[in-house]
Each structure stands twice: as structure tokens, then as C-alpha cells.
Amino acid sequence: MDEFASIGHWTAERQSVQWQKERGVVLGIGDDAAVVQLPDEPQQQWQWVLAVDTMVETIHFNDKTMSPSDIGYKALAANVSDVAAMGGVPMHALVSVSVPRAWGPDRMRSLYDGLYECADRYGVAVIGGDTTSSPQHLVVAVTVVGRVETGKALQRSGAKPGDVVFVTGPIGQSAAGLHGLLDGQVSTMPEPLVRAHRRPSPSVLAGRLLLQRGTCTSLNDVSDGAASEAWEIAEASGVCLVLHDRQLPRSGALMSYAADSGQDALEWMLYGGEDYVLLGTIEAEDAEGAKAALEAEGIPMFIIGEVEVGGPDVQLVTGGAGSFGLERRRQLQKRGYNHFG
Amino acid sequence: MDEFASIGHWTAERQSVQWQKERGVVLGIGDDAAVVQLPDEPQQQWQWVLAVDTMVETIHFNDKTMSPSDIGYKALAANVSDVAAMGGVPMHALVSVSVPRAWGPDRMRSLYDGLYECADRYGVAVIGGDTTSSPQHLVVAVTVVGRVETGKALQRSGAKPGDVVFVTGPIGQSAAGLHGLLDGQVSTMPEPLVRAHRRPSPSVLAGRLLLQRGTCTSLNDVSDGAASEAWEIAEASGVCLVLHDRQLPRSGALMSYAADSGQDALEWMLYGGEDYVLLGTIEAEDAEGAKAALEAEGIPMFIIGEVEVGGPDVQLVTGGAGSFGLERRRQLQKRGYNHFG
Numbered sequence: 196m197d198e199f200a201s202i203g204h205w206t207a208e209r210q211s212v213q214w215q216k217e218r219g220v221v222l223g224i225g226d227d228a229a230v231v232q233l234p235d236e237p238q239q240q241w242q243w244v245l246a247v248d249t250m251v252e253t254i255h256f257n258d259k260t261m262s263p264s265d266i267g268y269k270a271l272a273a274n275v276s277d278v279a280a281m282g283g284v285p286m287h288a289l290v291s292v293s294v295p296r297a298w299g300p301d302r303m304r305s306l307y308d309g310l311y312e313c314a315d316r317y318g319v320a321v322i323g324g325d326t327t328s329s330p331q332h333l334v335v336a337v338t339v340v341g342r343v344e345t346g347k348a349l350q351r352s353g354a355k356p357g358d359v360v361f362v363t364g365p366i367g368q369s370a371a372g373l374h375g376l377l378d379g380q381v382s383t384m385p386e387p388l389v390r391a392h393r394r395p396s397p398s399v400l401a402g403r404l405l406l407q408r409g410t411c412t413s414l415n416d417v418s419d420g421a422a423s424e425a426w427e428i429a430e431a432s433g434v435c436l437v438l439h440d441r442q443l444p445r446s447g448a449l450m451s452y453a454a455d456s457g458q459d460a461l462e463w464m465l466y467g468g469e470d471y472v473l474l475g476t477i478e479a480e481d482a483e484g485a486k487a488a489l490e491a492e493g494i495p496m497f498i499i500g501e502v503e504v505g506g507p508d509v510q511l512v513t514g515g516a517g518s519f520g521l522e523r524r525r526q527l528q529k530r531g532y533n534h535f536g
Numbered sequence: 537m538d539e540f541a542s543i544g545h546w547t548a549e550r551q552s553v554q555w556q557k558e559r560g561v562v563l564g565i566g567d568d569a570a571v572v573q574l575p576d577e578p579q580q581q582w583q584w585v586l587a588v589d590t591m592v593e594t595i596h597f598n599d600k601t602m603s604p605s606d607i608g609y610k611a612l613a614a615n616v617s618d619v620a621a622m623g624g625v626p627m628h629a630l631v632s633v634s635v636p637r638a639w640g641p642d643r644m645r646s647l648y649d650g651l652y653e654c655a656d657r658y659g660v661a662v663i664g665g666d667t668t669s670s671p672q673h674l675v676v677a678v679t680v681v682g683r684v685e686t687g688k689a690l691q692r693s694g695a696k697p698g699d700v701v702f703v704t705g706p707i708g709q710s711a712a713g714l715h716g717l718l719d720g721q722v723s724t725m726p727e728p729l730v731r732a733h734r735r736p737s738p739s740v741l742a743g744r745l746l747l748q749r750g751t752c753t754s755l756n757d758v759s760d761g762a763a764s765e766a767w768e769i770a771e772a773s774g775v776c777l778v779l780h781d782r783q784l785p786r787s788g789a790l791m792s793y794a795a796d797s798g799q800d801a802l803e804w805m806l807y808g809g810e811d812y813v814l815l816g817t818i819e820a821e822d823a824e825g826a827k828a829a830l831e832a833e834g835i836p837m838f839i840i841g842e843v844e845v846g847g848p849d850v851q852l853v854t855g856g857a858g859s860f861g862l863e864r865r866r867q868l869q870k871r872g873y874n875h876f877g
Contacts, residue, residue, distance in 0.1 A: 202631070202665035205648040210661060218627050218661040229663035231628055233582050233683065241574050243584070247630040247664055247679060253671045254634075286559050287572055289588040290543070291632070291677040293595075307546040320551060320559040322570035323588055324543035325677070330594045332670070336632040336677035338588060342574065 222348065225431075227280035227416060228341070230348045244341040244348065246277035252295075252332040260376045263302040264309030265393040270335040271313040273418065276397035276471040278341035280416035282349040282406030285399065287322045287340040288314060293329035306335075317399060347406055349414035354432035354476040358412050360500035361482070363401045363473040363489065365446035366421050367460060368392075370467020370532070374458060385448035395471040401494045402473060408485050414475035419531035422465040424474045425509045426529045435506035436476075438527070440513040444497045465511075468532025476502055563689065566772075568621035568757060569682070571689045585682040585689065587618035593636075593673040601717045604643040605650030606734040611676040612654040614759065617738035617812040619682035621757035623690040623747030626740065628663045628681040629655060634670035647676075658740060688747055690755035690816070695773035699753050699817040701841035704742045704830065706787040707762050707815075708801060709733075711808020711873070715799060726789035736812040742835045743814060749826055755816035760872035763806040765815045766850045767870045776847035777817075779868070781854040785838045806852075809873025817843055 206224050215223055221242055222230040228246035232239055250256060250270045261269070271288055278285040290310065294303065314321050319339065372392030375384035398416065405411040413432055415424040421443075425436045443464055453460035477485055479501075486496040500512075508526060515522030547565050556564055562583055563571040569587035573580055591597060591611045602610070612629055619626040631651065635644060655662050660680065713733030716725035739757065746752040754773055756765040762784075766777045784805055794801035818826055820842075827837040841853075849867060856863030 202633075202667045205644065205667070206662055206665060209648070209652045210655070215661040215663070218659065220628065220661045220663055223661070223663050224665060229628070229630070231663060231681070236581065240577065243681075245628070245630055245664055245679075245681065247632050247666050247677075249632045249634055249666045249668045249677070251634050251668050251670055251675075254669045287561065287570070287586070289570070289586060289679050291588050291590040291679075293590055293592050293675055293677075303546065307550070311550045314551070318559065320556040320561045320564070321547055322556070322561055322564050322572060323586055324547060324565060325588050325590045326543045326546070327590045327592050328595045329592055329675070330673055332672065334592075334634055334670070334675045334677075336588075336590070336634075336666070336675075338586075338630050338632075338679035340572070340584075340586065340681075 222350065226350050227277040230281065230343065232345065239345055241342040242345050242348065244278050244281045244283040244343050245338065246274055247336060247338045248273040248277065249334065249336040251334050259379065260373060261393055263305035266335065267306040267309030268313045268394055270337045271310050271319065272395050272397050272471065274337045274339035275317050275319065275399065276416040276418065278339055279397045279399040279402035280414055280473060281343055282347065282402045282414065283341035283343035284403065285317050285319050285339055285341040288319050289323035289338045290321060291325045291336040293327045293334040295329045295331050295333060298333055317397065349406055349411055351413050351415060351428050351431035353412040354428050354434050354502050355412055356434060356502050356504040357479055358476040358502040359479050359482045359498050360436055360438060360476050360502065362421065362444065362497050362499055363398050364495055365444050365449065366417055366470045366472060367449050367463035367467045368446055369395060369469040370463040371449050371452050374456065375452065385452055387446065387448040388452055391470065395469060397471050398473045400492060401489060404489055404492065405475065405485065408481060408488065410478040410481035410485065412476045412478060414473055417468065417470040417472050417474050419468045420466040421474055422509060422527040423529065423531035428476065429507040429509050433507060435503040435508040435510065436500060437503055437510050437512060438500035440511055442497065442499045465527060466530060466532060563691065567691050568618040571622065571684065573686065580686055582683040583686050583689065585619050585622045585624040585684050586679065587615055588677060588679040589614040589618065590675065590677040592675050601714060602734055604646035607676065608647040608650030609654045609735055611678045612651050612660065613736050613738050613812065615678045615680035616658050616660065616740065617757040617759065619680055620738045620740040620743035621755055621814060622684055623688065623743045623755065624682035624684035625744065626658050626660050626680055626682040629660050630664035630679045631662060632666045632677040634668045634675040636670045636672050636674060639674055658738065690743065690747055690752055692754050692756060692769050692772035694753040695769050695775050695817040695843050696753055697775060697843050697845045698820055699843040700820050700823045700839050701777055701779060701817050701843065703762065703785065703813055703815045703838050703840055704739050705811065705813035705836055706785050706790065707758055707811045707813060708790050708804030708808045709787055710736065710810040711804040712790050712793050715797065716793065726793055728787065728789040729793055732811065736810060738812050739814045741833060742830060745830055745833065746816065746826065749822060749829065751819040751822035751826065753817045753819060755814055758809065758811040758813050758815050760809045761807040762815055763850060763868040764870065764872040769817065770848040770850050774848060776844040776849040776851065777841060778844055778851050778853060779841040781852055783838065783840045806868060807871060807873060
């Protein structure tokens, strides 16, 4: 599939922007979520934010990596994160589950237990669903609906040279957790990594605070890995994002597990997905103010780079200040996250 | 699965009506679609209607029954029909497709061709999607968003004794079409039956006309078979629906194929699903007026029964006037549609 794996490939240029606009579409396919409003009613205070995400057994999870309730929780959390990445408030969800014979009532009940645990935590009303049989594998597709102040949704396309690049929490933890789970090391590995993979925490409050500041120029959630998210912003904004290796947040759990297992923590940080923290750009003058505001709410904010003229490009600076050797720059690969690959 | 196959089983009493209402939910799980509005904004002209439907390879279709473009078309059409069943106008769709290796780019392109053919026909903007791998079978889950005048959505729960029961087109054609397709008789069977199964026409205009009359007391689309839809109305409204065998619309194509193949047309009419016509109840005084209004727009409307006190129950009257023998009544089974069963 590879080049055909993107929904954008199948939907590009099928319907014109003008045609969609007449149907209330403010932002169509190509960002974390779509934004719509009622046509012919210009004075609306809120617009709607919509996104869909799918989890497939053997592709996104298996018996070793996730319990049924984890699957339900994460299926909704991934969608909530898409709304967070627009600066929106999640409100409603519709859930499609295709159920193989092997999934009896007990596992199904657990799946919905987890789903509702996430729904209750984020204030999401489950308003619709469809349950069908599946010949072999469980498939869960969740659509989430949220709201955002009219015209304020945080897109990928606003990054400007001079902005700084930030991330709102540790990255690579979910991929490290998955590595350990597939290795059968669940009992000995750091709990934060397992939790990051099974029970991610979408960054709704961070998104809201960033939207309210009015200085956040682009935003993504880290679903496909930091490098991939940075690339999406670089391409949508037509700029170069420069990330600094030594500014990337390295969690203690990640570093100790990487050392113990002989794995490359940086690989997980750049190309491991499903961390569901936010990665974006903000006007440089407000970076410290935003950081203080988020930290006052218990949300970390790491300044990890800056936006330059040029590109679209994403570069990583290694070496230099504080470490031996010269500062070096290299382009980061565009590849995203491949679960069991 | 059977008793667990309904989404209602997994979601009942998980979130209170009040809690959902605070999040803008006007109508939650249990009808063809959910209805939501923005909370704290009482003066809205429109509410949103949302539904999700899923099609799974080997469960809902296979190579013999549907081409890739048919699958794309019908996946969206089934959802558009849910909006029609609320009297709403479809506007937006989000599409989740899980793709097995066997589905190469050509088949995928055809699937989206069909999907957009339906989208363009019904004015639906495709605003979001997710494409994932699948280990073996194609799964398509579509969520559709529509709008309806505030407070006017046509639910299942308003049928009253004295109302008449109607259906807005032939029933049983899709199931007959499926029978022929599975039998490999595609070249010799009546084209309307094949078309009914592969390219159903959701009844958006019929739903709009019924809503605008203000006399339609309940409405469903025939996705699971006429008997099942009648039961849903009977249960939601707490009434008895009495259907008359000789008033059921028997299409020429259906009757001739049933005769040729030695099958029971009535079985298809009552228990065959996916016809996507509308079945509902309307105040008796307006039945003829509504029929004339729909027929003026080229939409047939058949009066097939009446609502009585009692139940919940659904009964079929056979024999009597014009046929030999006494009039007899029997309760219809509650079972729904089983594709390949």
C-alpha cells in the first residue's frame, strides 16, 4: 500500500473547495480533523470539528500488547487527540465495531468499559454506533465530533519563519512500550511506557490553552511520530523546521529502557507514534509565556527547535554546545510510524 | 453474537440522558441517527444528525455480489438513508477503510469512484477519512453528518393509534437481488433487483417531504427488513402495527423472479433488508394528501396498514377481501436481515 496508504491519495481533487464550502466545509481532508459549520449562518460562535480513526487487530494491537479495555480506551483517545490537535473540545463519538466470533461477550463488555472510561474522562457523549460481525479480526472505527471557536481552529499550515517549535510532553514512550510488550517484558519494564502505549492521554487542555493564547501558528498531535508530524507542518506551511537533538524531551523511563534493551531511544522519539502529545509552532515572543501558562496547569512544554525560511524540510541538529564535536545538521526522513514493522 | 449484536446492548445506561443533554445531545443511541446541537445556544435553526454504518467483506458483500465501486457507493448510501429516515439533509461524510493486501490500487480507486458517485448525487462533502491496513478482509465504516430543522427530526417513537402505516417504495428487491447474485444468475435476473442490491437509492426527498408536512409520526428506513423496522416503531411508540398482506407493494421484477426461482416473495418483502425506502406512520387525515404530494415528486407511497392500541406488536393480516378464505392475523417475527444466512 505505502504510497496509497493516505486517505489524501484517494480523495484529492474529487470535490472542489468551492463545492465543499457551499456545504459548510471550512477545512476538509488534510489536517488532524475537518472543520464544518452550518451554511448560510455566518454568525455562529462555534464550528464543529470531526475526525475518524481506526484500530485493526494484528495491525494496531494483538493479545500481547493490549487488553480489550485498553483497545476501547485507545480507540476513542486517538480521536479525542485529533480534536485536541485543532484546539477543540471533544463532545460526541460514534463507534463502529466489527466483531469476530472469538470475541465473546466478556471481551466485548471490557472493550466498551474502556471506551466509556475514556468518554467519561474527556466528557464525550457516545451518541451512535454500529456493531457488525467480522470474519476474523476485530476492527474499531471511532468518529469524534468536537467544537471550536469559529475561525480559531489550529491548523498545520500557519508556521512562519522565526516561530519556535514545541512539544507538550515526552515522545517515544508509546513505541518503547510497544517494543517491550512485543518482547514479553511487561513485568520488568517501566510502567510509564506500558501506560503510554495502552492508555494514552490526549492533550485536550494543552490544545485549549494554546488556542486561547492566539499565538500558536500550527499544531499536530504526535500520532505518527515527531518527525512525521514536523514534516506535515513543514509541508502545509511551506517552511523548514529545525529540531535540536539536545532539546528533545528524554523521559527517564524511556532512556533507562532503551539502555537496558540496547535500543535507540532517538529512533523511538522521532519515528515512534501514538504519544498523543502536541507538536506545533508558536510565535517566538510568546514561547516563554505559553510555556509558563501550560506548566501552571501541570502540562510540560519543551522548546525543541525553530522555523526557518525554505523547505518544506525538517532537519535535526546534533552535537555542538555542551557535547564534544561539531554541530551537524541532517534531514530527517519523512517516514511515519509502523506498528509491528 | 445475536443478542449482543445490537449497539444498544453495549451502550445502554452507560451515560445518563441528563449528562448527554448537557453535551448537546438531543437524541442518542436507539434511532436511525443521533441528533445533537450546540449546548448553551437555544436559538439554533438547525440541529445535526449523525449516523455510522459498516460494511465488512464476506459479511455484507463478496466478489460475486458487489463490485468495488458498488461497495463504495452503498457504504455511503446506507448512511445517507439513516439521515433520510430522520427527515434530514445529508451534508458531510467521514470514511474509514481497512484494506487487505489483495485490494490493490485499482480496486481501491474504484471503491472511491463509487463512494464519490454517491456523494455527488446526494450533495455530500467527504470531509475526513482514515486508511489502515487489514490482515484479510476489507472493512468500510462511514459516518455521515446531516442537518434537520431544530426539534423536527422524525423519530421512531411517535406512532399513535389511528395513524396509518406506509412505505415509500418496493420492498424485498435487494434481498431478491442478493439471492440471484449468490446463485450466479446475474445475466438472467431482472435488472431492478440487481440494482436494488448494488446501487440503492436512499429516500432523502421522501424524508424531507414527510418532515415538512408535519403529520408523519414515526419513520424508519428499511435497512433490516420491513418486519424489523415495524417492530422498532411498535416498541419505541408502545403500539401495535397491523400490516395487510394485500396492500404490500409487490414489484413486478420481484414477483417474476420469485416465481422463476421458486422462492417466497413475502419472505423477502418482510425480512429482506437494505431496500432503503422509508417505512413509517402518518396521521390518517393526511395520508392521502401526503401520498399525492410524494407522487407529485415521483415517489410512490403505499398505505400498508394502521396503528392500533396495544403491543408492542406487529401483525400481518392475510386473506379476506378479494381472496378466498377468511381474513387471518398472525404476529410477525422480530428477526432482522441476515445477509448470507
